[in-house]
Amino acid sequence: MPLRLGTLLVHSTILAISESAQTTPDPPFDLVHLLIVDLLFRVALVVMVLVRKSGNPQTALTWVIVLVGLPFIGLILYLLFGESRFGHFRRKRHAQAIKRVDRPGVRANSNPRARVELPLKETQVATLAEQVSGSAPVGGNQLRLFGDSAEFVDQLVEDIDNAQKSVHMLFYIYLDDSAGKKVAEALMRAAGRGIGCRLLVDDVGSKAFLHSQLATDLKTSGVALVGCLPVNAVRMLFSRLDLRNHRKIAVIDGQIGYTGSNNLAEAAFAVKAKYAPWVDCTVRMDGPASKELQVLFLEDWHFETGELPEDELKAQPEFREDGLPVQILATGPNFYNEATTQIVQACIQVVQHELILTTPYFVPDESTIRNLCVAARRGIQTSLVVPKHNDSRLVGPASRSNYAPLLEAGVEIFEFTEGLLHAKTITIDREIGVVMSANLDRRSFELNFECGALIYNSDFASELRLLQKSYISRSEAVSLLDWRKRSRVSQMRDTVAGFLSPLL
Known part of the structure; x- marks a missing residue:
């Protein structure tokens, strides 16, 4: 299919060149020729996008539309930001x-x-984290949140x-x-x-x-x-x-x-x-x-x-001697590039009672959204806490573009009102606590070097949960009914931002 589409585009380009040659004798290298060169580049990139990003159809579709719909600009954008090029x-x-x-x-x-030896639930997360990051859980750590x-x-x-x-x-x-x-x-x-x-x-x-x-x-x-x-x-x-x-x-x-x-x-x-105070969380x-x-x-x-x-x-x-088990998670473009995504999804999949996530930027991939919806539908009390006012004009609406399926599935969404909630945390059943630098967005999932700590201890997880609950107490709950009543302008803005989210 990608090659067929590419062939059609190339044929149309050849026709355009042929017509230009017939109507303009000895044409200078003017705007028409520049457009033809741009089109040829974009045809090649469209084929490459369809092949290389076949596992992520939303990202592929977004880039194809950008490349086809924005002459020159689309080409430049893709060359700058289309590939996770570390060099x-x-x-x-x-x-x-x-x-x-x-x-x-x-x-x-x-x-x-x-x-350390961990219970089954913790072992499932820890084994995956060690596989993708290389760091095993170790005991004997005194912690302060x-x-x-x-x-x-x-x-x-x-x-x-x-x-x-x-x-x-x-x-x-x-x-x-x-x-x-x-x-x-x-x-x-x-x-x-x-x-x-x-x-x-x-x-x-x-x-x-x-x-x-x-x-x-x-x-x-x-x-x-x-x-x-x-x-x-x-x-x-x-x-x-x-x-x-x-x-x-x-x-x-x-x-x-x-x-x-x-x-x-x-x-x-x-x-x-303008968005202060920044509200953060760090573990010593x-x-x-x-x-x-x-x-x-x-x-x-x-x-x-x-x-x-x-x-x-x-x-x-x-x-x-009185320390706790901790596992350091390191991710980045030179590691297994789905490491953060898979750890977050593993945390969602092993939960049995309650899951709370906090993040300033919520623009995850489709599979993470699906996992959250499945968790809520199987009766897990699932809560997501994000800032009401985001410092990014695009990321805020892109985050909100994901609200509808989550709310329909039963996920509780809270918007923090007292500053910019910048803490990136997860608690699982008051048994596992995660404190990290990574946001729940594609940039942290696929591009940036990130790190974090997974703490396998109920006392620490309970303490972290209390901090998360303090965020919720300073937040506004988002209801599905009110969400459906928001203005057409807001709906359109969120939809457009959501469509562009693979590029953020």
């Missing part, structure tokens, strides 16, 4: 970094005491001030605000004591920070500061510019680790203050799971710099 050399270098870092004896489960950004920053600063050997941090966004300054000052104090301080920030998410005086001061003080996945005109030819390192990681002395949704910024989030872990975050950081550091601090790689954290 051949980047992909090869990243694979080499993982191979060099992830050696026998490096992982936390190389310590026999850290290995942060639902307040200021408390998170204060504790991080305290841990940096107490560091004895090293401080490693990776954040998508680092702002030059009071929170960013507090952490930067702690890093400079640590560097002054001879502590090895390494800071990775995304080149796009933290662009302003990388050109700030604060960044200069950090480098001058001895903090190694590097931008992840740098953007320039040459790289644009070989890889997608919007493929970003979206992880949030901090590791102190290889013993204490952080991951979650917090960027290094105030809740006021000055660059988008003291124990073997921090080694998994350390491995992840060192893979990214080695990839960006070529450096690999061997002492940091070999050191194993202490096992905490």
